[in-house]
Amino acid sequence: MNRLTTSAGGYDLARFPEDPRDPFRAWDASDAYLLQHLESPEGALPDGPAGDVVVVGDRWGALSTALASHRPVQISDSYLGQRATAANLERNGLPADAVRLLSPRDTPPDRVGVLLVRVPKSLAFLEDQLHRLAPAVHAGTVVIGTGMVKEIHTSTLALFERIIGPTRTSLALRKARLIHCTPDPALPRTPSPWPLRYELPPDAGAAAGRTVTNHAGIFCADRLDIGTRFFLKHLPDRTGPDRVVDLGCGNGVLGLAAALANPDATLTFVDESHQAVASAEETFRANTGPGARASFVVGDALAGAEPDSVDLVLNNPPFHSHQATTDATARTMFHGARRALRRGGELWVVANRHLGHHTTLRRVFGNCATVAGDPKFVVLRAVKR
Template identity: 70%
Template sequence: MNRFTTSWGAFELARFPEDPRDRLRAWDASDTYLLEHLKGTGAEPTDLSGTVVVVGDRWGALAVALAGHRPVQITDSFLAQQATRANLLRNGIGGAAEAPVRLRSVLDAPPERIDVLLVRVPKSLALLEDQLRRLAPAVHPGTVVVGTGMVTEIHTSTLKLFERILGPTRTSLAVRKARLIFCTPDPGRSPSPSPWPHRYSLPEDTGEVAGLTVTNHAGIFCAERLDIGTRFFLRHLPRRHGARRVVDLGCGNGVVGMAAALADPRAEVTFIDESFAAVASAEATFRANLGPERAAEFLVADGLSGAAAGSVDLVLNNPPFHSHQATTAATAHRMFRDSRRALRSGGELWVVGNRHLGYHVQLRRLFGGCEVVASDPKFVILRAVKR
C-alpha cells in the first residue's frame, strides 16, 4: 500500500488483491496529471457538476479522489472494481446509505447523459473505440472530455479515434512522462455503432474446434485472431480426460474450455476471467457452438480464489504475464497457487506459456513436480498433478 498525495487530498491506495510484496503502485503520473488539471493547478478548475464518468480507472485512484462528485466508474476489470471498493473503504469514504462511486462494466448501459467524461487510455485501441462509440450518444456539446495516459500509451491513432468519434482533439505537453487529451464534442458528429463484438472461424490446425465460430468483444487478448499460444495449446489438450469439473482459467474468448467440452461430453466446464468482456465472449462462443442445453458456468472473478478446496478435476490455463504496462509473474503465480488449492487429489493443472517465463520452476515448487507435455521454439505446455 502507498500514499497517493494529490491536490484533492491524500489517500492510502493498493492494488487488488493486496500483496505487501508487490511494489507496483495503484496509480501513475497520468492519474496525478489529470487530477491536477481538474483541480485547476495554474488555471481554472474544471466544473464537475452533473454526471461524471470515469472510464478505465485501473485501481480506483481517480474514482477515490473524485468520490465527492459520485462518479460513475466504467471498467472491463473485476479486479479494478474490487480495488475501488477496497480503496474507498480503507480511506473511510462512503457509507451504507449511498455508494460514493457507481460501478459499471464496459458491457453495462452507460448513463443517458454525461457532463464530464474522463478516460484513462487503455492498452487496447479496440476497447477505446468500443467505449467511445458506446458513450458518444450521451455526450453533448457542453461535455468536458479529458483523456490521460503515459506518453507510451498515447499515439496518433489514439487522438484520431477521439477526433473521429467525438470531435476536435488536441494533446498536452508531457509532464512526468504523462499526457492529457482534450476533446471538444462536435454535435455534428454521428458516430456509427460499435463494430464489436467481432466473429471469425477457427483455423484448420485447431483440432476439434476447427471451423467453429468465435465471438470476441473488444479489449480481450488477440481479439481479432486466435493467438499462437492458444493455437498451440488446442493441439495438445488432454483428450477424454474423464474429468467431471473442468476450469478454463483466464478463459479469454473461451475456445480452450469449449475444446475441453467437445472432447468430453460429460465434462462440466467453468469459464473464469477477470475481464467482463472476456467472460461475455466465452459465453457467446460456447453457446453458439454447443447450444443452450449444455451445462457450463461463466464467472467474472479473481481466478479460483473463491473456489472450494478439492472441487476441481482439471484446470486449463494460459496465464497473462502483463498487468497493464508492467511485466509481472504475480498473476500467474496466484493462478497456480489457487489452482492447487481448488484441485482434488490427483487433479491436474495444464499450463501453456512462453518458454522464457520459466513457469516450471513455480509449478515444481507448488506441486512438487511437473512434466513437459509439448514444446516448440516459443511455447511449452506443462502438466502438474496435485498429490
C-alpha cells in the same frame, strides 16, 4: 500501499489483492497529472445539471477515489480494478456508494457532463467505450483523456477525433500527457464495430471450424493467438464427467475445445475481465447444444472456487499487468488451481518458454512435467498429489 498526494488531500491506495511484496503502485503520473489539472482553475469540474462524471478505465480506482465527492460513475472491465476501487474508498474513509461501479456490459449513463478516460492498453476497448458513450456526450461535456506518453499514439487521438470531436494534447509532465477533446454534436453517431467474430482454423483441434466471439479488449481479438493454437494441439484426452475450468478464459476457446472433445464434462469459464467472460459465454453457447453444461464467472482467478472440487484446469496465464511484466497473476492462478483441484487433478499450462513457469509449478505442486514444446512455447502439466 502508497500515497497519492494532491492539493485537495492525500489518499492511501493499493492494488487488489493487496500484496506487500508487490512493487507496483496503484496510480501513476498520468493519474496525478489529470487530478492536478482538475484542481486548477482551468480544469475545474462544472457544477449543475450537465450530467454524470464518468471515469473510464480507472485501473486501480485512484481517479475515482480522489473524485469521490463528485460521485463519479466508473466504467471498468476489470473485476480486480473494481475491487481495488471499493477497497480504496474504504481505506480512505469514503462511503462505498460514493462511486457507482459499472462494467462495459452495463448500460452507460444517459447524460455525461464530464468524461475522463484513462487511456487503456487496448485501442479496441477505447473505441468501443467511446462509441457507447458518444450518444450521452453533448456540446458542454468536458472530455479529458490521460496516459503516459508511450501509451498515447496518433491512433489514440484519431479515435477521439472520429467519435467525439476535435482533439489536442497537453505538454508532457513526468512522461504523462493529457488529451483535451471538444465534443462535436454534428459528428455522425455510428454503432460500435464490436464484437468481432472469426472462424477457428483447421488445426484448432476439436474446436476447428467453430466461430469465436470477441468483445472489445480481448487479447488477440481478430485471430487465434499462437500460444492457444499450440495448446489446442496438445490438450489432454479425457472422458467422463470431469469438472473442467478454463482459467483466464479470454474468449473461451480452450474450454470450448474441452467441452467438444468430452461432452460429459462440466465447464467453468473464469476471467477477471467482464468482456472476456461475455465473449466466452457467447462462444460456448453458439457452438454447443442445449445439453452442454457450463458456468461463467467474473472473479479473481479461483479465489471463490470450492476446494478439492475440480478435475482439470486449463490455463494460458498473462504475463503483463498493464505495462508491467510480472508473474504475479500466474502465481495466483497456480495457487488457486491447486486449492480447487481434487487429489489427482491436473493443471495444464501453456506459456512462453522463457518465463520459467516450470520452476513455480514445482514449488506449488511439488511436480511439473513438460507435455510438449517448440522454440517459443511449452505445455506443462502439474498434478495435485
